[in-house]
Amino acid sequence: MFRELVEPFRHPYPKSVIQQQGDSGRKKRAKAKDWSGTLGRLWSYLAQRKAKLTLVLVMVVFSSALALLGPYLLGSAVDNYLQGSGGKPWALFLLGLGLVYAGSSLTSWLQNIWMIEVAQETVYRMRSDLFTKLHALPISFYSKRQQGEIMSRVTNDIENVSSTLNSSAIQIFSSVLTLTGTVVVMLYLSPILTLLTFIVVPLMLFGMRWITRRTGPLYKQRQKDLGNLNGYIEETLSGQRMIKAFSQEERVLREFRERNAAIRRSGFWAQTISGFIPKLMNFLNNFSFALVAGAGGVLAIYGQVTVGVIIVFVEYARQFTRPLNDLANQWNTLLSAIAGAERVFEVMDEDEEAADESGVQPIDQVTGKVSFSHVYFSYENNGDTLEDISFTAEPGEMIALVGPTGAGKTTLIQLLSRFYEHDRGTIAIDDRDITAIRRDSLRSYMAFVLQDSFLFQGTIRDNIAFGRLDASDAEIEEAARLANAHSFIMRLPHGYDQILGLGGDGISQGQKQLLAIARAMLANPAILVLDEATSSIDTVTELKIQEGLQRLMKGRTSFVIAHRLNTIRQADKILVLKEGRLIEQGNHTALLEQGGFYSELYYGHFQEQDEENGG
Numbered sequence: 001m002f003r004e005l006v007e008p009f010r011h012p013y014p015k016s017v018i019q020q021q022g023d024s025g026r027k028k029r030a031k032a033k034d035w036s037g038t039l040g041r042l043w044s045y046l047a048q049r050k051a052k053l054t055l056v057l058v059m060v061v062f063s064s065a066l067a068l069l070g071p072y073l074l075g076s077a078v079d080n081y082l083q084g085s086g087g088k089p090w091a092l093f094l095l096g097l098g099l100v101y102a103g104s105s106l107t108s109w110l111q112n113i114w115m116i117e118v119a120q121e122t123v124y125r126m127r128s129d130l131f132t133k134l135h136a137l138p139i140s141f142y143s144k145r146q147q148g149e150i151m152s153r154v155t156n157d158i159e160n161v162s163s164t165l166n167s168s169a170i171q172i173f174s175s176v177l178t179l180t181g182t183v184v185v186m187l188y189l190s191p192i193l194t195l196l197t198f199i200v201v202p203l204m205l206f207g208m209r210w211i212t213r214r215t216g217p218l219y220k221q222r223q224k225d226l227g228n229l230n231g232y233i234e235e236t237l238s239g240q241r242m243i244k245a246f247s248q249e250e251r252v253l254r255e256f257r258e259r260n261a262a263i264r265r266s267g268f269w270a271q272t273i274s275g276f277i278p279k280l281m282n283f284l285n286n287f288s289f290a291l292v293a294g295a296g297g298v299l300a301i302y303g304q305v306t307v308g309v310i311i312v313f314v315e316y317a318r319q320f321t322r323p324l325n326d327l328a329n330q331w332n333t334l335l336s337a338i339a340g341a342e343r344v345f346e347v348m349d350e351d352e353e354a355a356d357e358s359g360v361q362p363i364d365q366v367t368g369k370v371s372f373s374h375v376y377f378s379y380e381n382n383g384d385t386l387e388d389i390s391f392t393a394e395p396g397e398m399i400a401l402v403g404p405t406g407a408g409k410t411t412l413i414q415l416l417s418r419f420y421e422h423d424r425g426t427i428a429i430d431d432r433d434i435t436a437i438r439r440d441s442l443r444s445y446m447a448f449v450l451q452d453s454f455l456f457q458g459t460i461r462d463n464i465a466f467g468r469l470d471a472s473d474a475e476i477e478e479a480a481r482l483a484n485a486h487s488f489i490m491r492l493p494h495g496y497d498q499i500l501g502l503g504g505d506g507i508s509q510g511q512k513q514l515l516a517i518a519r520a521m522l523a524n525p526a527i528l529v530l531d532e533a534t535s536s537i538d539t540v541t542e543l544k545i546q547e548g549l550q551r552l553m554k555g556r557t558s559f560v561i562a563h564r565l566n567t568i569r570q571a572d573k574i575l576v577l578k579e580g581r582l583i584e585q586g587n588h589t590a591l592l593e594q595g596g597f598y599s600e601l602y603y604g605h606f607q608e609q610d611e612e613n614g615g
């Protein structure tokens, strides 16, 4: 137990984090460069409110100067009155002192509210930039990360930066100013006493360095652990049904506990170790206080300094260590904010979805001819996921994609919509290379009806209108009628204004699909992508869906990732994929006659469906 407790003190904790930070000088320099880069970028945000920031800095200068003036006046009052050396009337001193302290309060209040404004504006911009960036990132970015972890960057990490800017940044600046001012006045009044006050400084710096070297990585780790936990919570909440269905509650709780414990561990050590800072400072503060008072007394006896100067020094000794103390405290907050900012900038530095090349044009009209010519693609440069794919789909044709799981059906569709960029070969729409068409324009001619078509939190009307935002109510209703969704919508208590929960909660799976069909109908695309549902839906709804889909597909080039024999049989062309290669293509009859892989699939699997359906 003891070993566990002292471990962090013996080794900066956790080791892996320190190792990441690097023991070698080279790595440290790289880290320092990272930090200056992060701070530089933060500064570029702050600098957007230069005028307000300048006002804040002026106020800080004033309040620091007034804080120096207070003790000075006090000392001079003691020398002038208590020691009976005459001088201005005491009431004037009192008034002066009152004004100094009132001015000090006013300036620090002003600096506070103006800085809050600057800080809020800064994080507002950072948050906006981050959100904009998130929408410019390619699909591949999301396929590698947990949503909750990304959320944590938009919320926790930005919040960290915000709270630090609100308070710590100014406090740090003010501390540095007060410190410099105090040293200058102290040296002017008594170099010997200044030297004595300084004795504690190396101890403070050494102590702070020792502590922050340990807390820096810990704060970073804590942010990371927090992100991991958020990711996990998000995942388990959205996967509640699955977890319950597979009775995985115990495993989920166990993993949650592990991740939660990781935060407790890093948070505990980060705060425990940084908790030493105020204690250490307090001790050294009192020590310096006693030293100045004792040595000052001796010096006063020998007439080297006046009692007033000792009072000024005792005050300054406190003022001197307080900013150091503040610096030490704020340093940790600053570290945590830098860790947060680093995580935000990390996302901002991710490669965006490749920009459309210069000169690419939108496309005016699309008839729906699609051709692939010797197309190759790999996800992670680890072997081709799709290899030498060539086929042509004429306008209005229905193309069924068939093949075992993992064969590359979804990938092929993702290339067509440019969610991923193919490595070699040509993909063309209406004989125009898709890389020469603006992405947004290309996608505007396509619509997707997926198994889990995403429905947003909002009304049914808004969810259908997602297909075309400027659609009128009449057009929305017409699309819903064609999709066979109108009758179920009208049975809902609020009809088209019925509000759906997140992910379409509140309606059935089949009804969600009908809405997805209505949405695609409204978008009126030339090219349609359907991922046929594998889950079983009651026969009546199923018939409605099929009818809706038939209407939707009419006159459009449709790519169907097909699971039902009926759909496959109706297809103008069936593309049979296996291990990333297009091994057969043709219609149902022609492929059966070939007696190849398709006929194997048909006799092995699809025929069962046929018999079940009485076909």
Ligand SMILES: Nc1ncnc2c1ncn2[C@@H]1O[C@H](COP(=O)(O)OP(=O)(O)OP(=O)(O)O)[C@@H](O)[C@H]1O
Pocket (backbone or CB within 6 Å): 140, 143, 379, 380, 385, 403, 404, 405, 406, 407, 408, 409, 410, 411, 412
């Ligand atoms: N984002 C990704 N990163 C890396 N590899 C991926 C990614 N998505 C899919 N793959 C891999 O690419 C191959 C083809 O996957 P794809 O999803 O296209 O298959 P599929 O034919 O649609 O399968 P299914 O019928 O099961 O949906 C698989 O081996 C899969 O593991």
